[in-house]
Structure formats: structure tokens, C-alpha cells
Amino acid sequence: MSCQEVAFANGICRLDIADRTTDPTMPLFRCRIRVIDPDRTTSHDLVLAHGEHVEIHAPTEALAISSALSYLSNHFGSLSEYPHGCQNFEETPPAGDPVVVTFP
Numbered sequence: 001m002s003c004q005e006v007a008f009a010n011g012i013c014r015l016d017i018a019d020r021t022t023d024p025t026m027p028l029f030r031c032r033i034r035v036i037d038p039d040r041t042t043s044h045d046l047v048l049a050h051g052e053h054v055e056i057h058a059p060t061e062a063l064a065i066s067s068a069l070s071y072l073s074n075h076f077g078s079l080s081e082y083p084h085g086c087q088n089f090e091e092t093p094p095a096g097d098p099v100v101v102t103f104p
Contacts, residue, residue, distance in 0.1 A: 003086035004065060005036070009077030012036040014043065014086060015068050017061055027057035031064040033072065034092070035099045042096040049100055075101050 004015045014034040020026045033046040033054050046054040056071065058064035065083055073079060 002061065004083040005086050006069065006072070006079070006083040007081035008072060009080055011072075011076040012038065013046075013068075013072055013076065014092070015065060015083065017064055019061070028059045029057070029061050029064040031056040031058070031068045033068060036093060037096070041093055043093040044096050045098045047098040047100055049102065051098075054101065 001019065002017045004017070006013050006015065012035070014036055016032045016034070018030045018032075019028075020030060021028050033056075034043040035046060036043050048054060054071075056064050056068045058067055069079065069083070
């Protein structure tokens, strides 16, 4: 699994990308998204109205990240800081209430 953080005009997001190339029946890469509070003390799962996690599936990690950026810019505004490796990959801030989004 890899992790990228990216900042938008209205939020900081963490992209957790799982490599599932060992299971040919599943999409090769899955990206789950969390919104990080500005003070970095809490993270919030990004979910749809019915409670399912927002997931981006793609055949490559780069495409999963690119697709996630497009999706997130619709909800959090323009990109203000390009994706970069997470500062503390092992230390995700504690989970808070989920952030509910609609599918554009």
C-alpha cells in the first residue's frame, strides 16, 4: 500500500492506494480517500450518502491518483499542493465523523 497527501483550496486529503495485482478478479489498484483536518489531529473517511466508502479503481496506481484528483477537485476546489508521500504513513490521525459527498 502507498499513501499520498494532496491539498485543495478547501481541504487536505489522504489517498491510500492498495495494490491488488495478486488477485486477478479484482481491480488492480484501489484508492480510498480521507479528509484530514487542518491541524492534522483527525481524519474523516470520505463516504457516499448511503455510507459506502468512496473508492477509485484503476489499472495503474498513477491512474488511480489522477482519477482521485479529478473527483476531489469537484468537491474541494482547485489543487493547491500536488500529491506527495504522506509525512507519517504509519500514523493516520484518529478517525472522526465521515464526510458525506455526492457522486458528481
